[in-house]
Amino acid sequence: MRNFEFSRASSIDEAIALHAGAGDTVYLAGGTTLLDLMKLDITRPARLVDIHRLGLDQIEVGADGRVRIGAMVSNTELARHPHIQRHYPVLSQALLSGASTQLRNKATTAGNIMQRVRCGYFRDGVSPCNKRTPGSGCPAIEGLNRNVHAVLGGSEHCIAAHPSDMCVAMVAIGATIQLQGPNGRREVPFAQFHLLPGSEPWKEHAIQPGELITHVTLDPPLAQSRSAYLKLRDRTSYQFALASSAIVLVMDGNAVRDIRIALGGVSTKPWRAEGAEAVLRGQTPTPALIQSAAAAAMTGAKSYGQNGFKILLGQQAVSRNLSTLLA
Incomplete structure (x- = not known):
């Protein structure tokens, strides 16, 4: 373990001042990713600034239905909140599908947003990795890339998939980060x-140097909407998504009035599938139309060998989730 300073802030202003007071300083929230990376010697901060005492642990429901979530709200608290379960079930389901109970109790909203990728080349500390050592290369492109590597949004410099379930749901819902x-x-x-x-x-x-996430505000829930999160993986607990979908759907009789579709596991960031939404919006969904929308969701996908199956799996994540919501 490398030496580092530890400071505990009592206010947001103090946390920002402490962060600015030393080079290579990191805010400490739940620590479920940060401490792992420090133990692996991937992240080497000179100072940790503990933000547990800043009062950022509240969930506030506004008169307009918007929900303001403090940065330090735990994943468990957010998933189990009655308003979230009733009006944003896709978010509750996404949170409960991630990690383990113990980790959800500790992990925070802001920490989940800021978590790093699970690419083995990034985390082994010895392989070339452009995220860790800019310009060193990306061995995942021609190497082991089945589980946590993307077919959407990648580049010749990196194809690591974004790991969060919560963020996929928030992209479908719509939100603002303060x-x-x-x-x-x-x-x-x-x-x-x-x-x-x-x-x-x-x-x-x-995010700019020294900035701290204080809150996330969810858009108002769509009136008369139904939503769901579907996560496909090799086993049903404690594993990252091979492909996932978050769908928010509003019907007008037999036609789709509004729809939002986001993908996880297959992309380098939480992925809004606007092309798939356009296929369905205003239409009466049929099995053929659902398959067309699922194919549209994966437009531009590129196989890197072992992860090529994710192109079809991503389509299944959309079509199965949508078919269940329409049943």
Whole structure:
């Protein structure tokens, strides 16, 4: 274990000041990813700033139905909240499908958003990896890439899949991330917060140095909507998605009035499948139309060998979830 400083902030302003006071400082929330990476010697912070005492552990429901979630709200608390279960079931289901009970009790909303990829080449500490050592290459492209590598949104520099279930549901719902840092407060639409790898895969989030996620605000639930999260994986507990879908659906008689579809497990960021939505919106869904929408959801997908099966599995994640919601 490498030496590091530990500071416990009592206010948001103090946390930001502490972060600015030393190079290579990291905020400590639940720590379920950060501490693992420190033990693996992948992340080497000079200082940890503990943010447990900042009062960011509340879930507030506004008069307009929007939900404001504190950065330190645990995954378990969010998944079990009565308003979330009733009005955002897709989010509750996504959270409960991830990790284990013990980890959900510890993991936080902001930590889930900021978690790093599970690519073995990134985490082994010795392989070339553009996320860890810019310019060193991406061995996953021609190497072991079955489980946690993407067929959507990748580049020649990185194909690691985004690991979060919660984030996929939030992209389907629609949300805004509130940030506070040395230059004040700002908001970022949730769908724009996670970045595609492009030529700079080490830049994973639209966050500036020293900024702290304080809250996530969910869009109001769609009236008369139904929603669900489907996660496909090799085993049914404690495993990351091979492919997943979060769908929010509103029907008008037999026709689709509105629909939102997001994908996980197959992409380098939580993936909004707007092409699939366009196929279904305003139409009466038939088995053939559902299959067309599922195919549209995977438009642009690229196989890298072992993970090629995810193209069809991603389609199944959409068609099976949608068929269940329509039944």
